Amino acid sequence: MKKLVLFFVAGTLVLGGCNKEYINPSTVSVEQATGSAEGLTLLSNGLQARYATGGLVSVLYNKVALSGLSTREMFLLNQGNVDENNVAVGGASIVNDNAVVRNLWTTAQLVRANADLILANANNATDPGTRSGIVAYASIFRALTLGDIAQFFEQTSLVTGENATFVPREEALRSAVTQLEAAAAQLAAAPVSAEFRGKIVPGIDLTNTLQALIARYSLVLGDYDKALAAAGRVNLSSRSVFNFNNIARNPLFDVVFGNKNIFEPTDVNLGLTGPLAPASGDGRIPFLVRAAPLPTQNRGLGFYTANDAPIPVYVPGEMLLIRAEAYARKGDLANAVIELNKVRTKTPAQDAFGLGASLPAYSGPLTADAILLEILRNRYVELAFQGFRLGDSRRFGRPGPGQPGAERNRNFYPYPRIERENNGNTPADPAN
Numbered sequence: 001m002k003k004l005v006l007f008f009v010a011g012t013l014v015l016g017g018c019n020k021e022y023i024n025p026s027t028v029s030v031e032q033a034t035g036s037a038e039g040l041t042l043l044s045n046g047l048q049a050r051y052a053t054g055g056l057v058s059v060l061y062n063k064v065a066l067s068g069l070s071t072r073e074m075f076l077l078n079q080g081n082v083d084e085n086n087v088a089v090g091g092a093s094i095v096n097d098n099a100v101v102r103n104l105w106t107t108a109q110l111v112r113a114n115a116d117l118i119l120a121n122a123n124n125a126t127d128p129g130t131r132s133g134i135v136a137y138a139s140i141f142r143a144l145t146l147g148d149i150a151q152f153f154e155q156t157s158l159v160t161g162e163n164a165t166f167v168p169r170e171e172a173l174r175s176a177v178t179q180l181e182a183a184a185a186q187l188a189a190a191p192v193s194a195e196f197r198g199k200i201v202p203g204i205d206l207t208n209t210l211q212a213l214i215a216r217y218s219l220v221l222g223d224y225d226k227a228l229a230a231a232g233r234v235n236l237s238s239r240s241v242f243n244f245n246n247i248a249r250n251p252l253f254d255v256v257f258g259n260k261n262i263f264e265p266t267d268v269n270l271g272l273t274g275p276l277a278p279a280s281g282d283g284r285i286p287f288l289v290r291a292a293p294l295p296t297q298n299r300g301l302g303f304y305t306a307n308d309a310p311i312p313v314y315v316p317g318e319m320l321l322i323r324a325e326a327y328a329r330k331g332d333l334a335n336a337v338i339e340l341n342k343v344r345t346k347t348p349a350q351d352a353f354g355l356g357a358s359l360p361a362y363s364g365p366l367t368a369d370a371i372l373l374e375i376l377r378n379r380y381v382e383l384a385f386q387g388f389r390l391g392d393s394r395r396f397g398r399p400g401p402g403q404p405g406a407e408r409n410r411n412f413y414p415y416p417r418i419e420r421e422n423n424g425n426t427p428a429d430p431a432n
Contacts, residue, residue: 034117037125040134041199043118047141048201050111052242052311053251059111060242060311061251062104063148063387065263071389071408072271073380074263081262088263090409091401091432096417104152105416108145113160115142119179129193132186136206139183140313143176143213150220151391154412155427163424173217177226180217184210204313205240212240212314215322220395224326231319231326239352241310250311252304252385264299265289270384276377283348283358284381302385303353316352317343317382324375328368336371337362343378355382372396401432 033039051059068074069088076088083099094101118138125131149156150169157164158175187206215231218224244250256262268289269277278285293299303311324339341361348356357378364370376396380389390408399405414429 030117034121035124037127037130037134037195038199040118040121040125041130041196043114044134044137045199045201047111047115047118047138048204048242049248050107050114051141051144053244053248054107055249055251055255056099057103057107058251059104059108059145059148060387061255062100062107063151064252064256064385065100066104066152066413067387067390068385069263070410071393072266073384073389075266075271076263078261084262088409094410094413096414096420096429098414098416101152101413102416102418104148105419108149109157109160111141112145112149115139115145116160127193127195128190130196132183132190133192133196133200133206136183136187136192136210137200137204139179140204140206140209140213143180143217144313146172146176147213147217147220148387151387152413153415154430157423157425165425166427170221173221177214177217177221177223180210180214184214201243203241203243203310205238208234208238209240209313212319215319216314219322219326220391222329224330227322227326231322234314234316234319236316236319237352239310240313242313243308243310245308249307250304250309252311253307253309257298257300257302257304258307260296260298265385267299270380272377272380275373276380278377278381279357279359281359282381283356284384287348287355288381288384300385304385312353312386315355315382315386317346317355317378320346321375321379321382325372325379328371328375331368333366333368333371336375337366340371340375340378343382357381 033043055061065074065084066087069076069084070090076085079085086093086095086098087100115138119135119142122131122135122138125134146156150172153169155166155168156172157166158172159165184207187210192206211230211233215227215234218227218230257264265271265288268285268291270288272278288302289299290297290301303309320339320342324336324343327333327339328336344357344359345361346356347358348354350356362371362374364374376392379392390410393408394400394411398407400408400411411432412430415426420426
């Protein structure tokens, strides 16, 4: 992997008010960092470094931990990991200084703020193809972080500054979609330059990822026509991934799946029971979990099998299931089943990542409730360990905290103490 440059907020770039000889010569000012295409590209690489690497502080680790432990997708192995244990217990056990909640919030906000800074200065890249690449890349990470925050928190800020105001999660998602659409149009008008491709960390398919994220967040917003159209534009044979190596490591393997110290998948049924349990013979299960792990092995597999194992930004099956759900919620059950069956019958050889259920076509009741339940069951398996289960559980109206048969122990999370102590506009914490 190319060297990743980590960028910090403006206040940490130089020592304001100091004599010139006391300024750290290895730092740069905001103007220097954002004033050229080269600087903006280096900062863009820093977005991925912040988002995807860094183990316990990465967004990837913390969203998988929060979603998995809150929905029994994951089983805690060591209660000495106090913050993860409190997430697994849920309810009032999750307080404002919980490290998992805090790290997701602060790292995601830092990535979002830096993406906004890049976008605000993108015109300093004079070549149209380089500029469109920079805009697309920053828009993707801005959307990912807003989407992750919106899954776990009721509100967030869209700006960086003293006492920044908060907006509802739906407004944050609409902002993400709007920026993704603008970036997609710019990229279509000016394809990415060779200069940008040669300097950006490889792995992310910009064109397809923009559409995939438009589809993902439009579905959550209930804009089913937009979700259908965007998901339909994604080339399902493409791969868009976060790449890693033995220095910049896959955070889930490095911290979790490579040992038996924190958590692992609950069981071979992924913690699912009743009608949501995986179908007998589901070919995705051996891809995701070891049936009989050795005493020193973590049960989990999936995309977390080595320090250098790439993690998908999205999997093709997500796009098919977005289309299935959108059709079902629009009342077009025939097309919903067609899209659902593309996931159920898909073999590993037919999937860009080798993830295939190899099941028969759906033969259940042709009712909206039954089809949506089957779509949810397949989302839980197809998207296992990727940080989606909590949001899916809420969106599909599954039993929540305080309800009989609760399938999640929180709906949303409290805002970190560091935010509350530094921002007087921080909203009240949710009840559960």
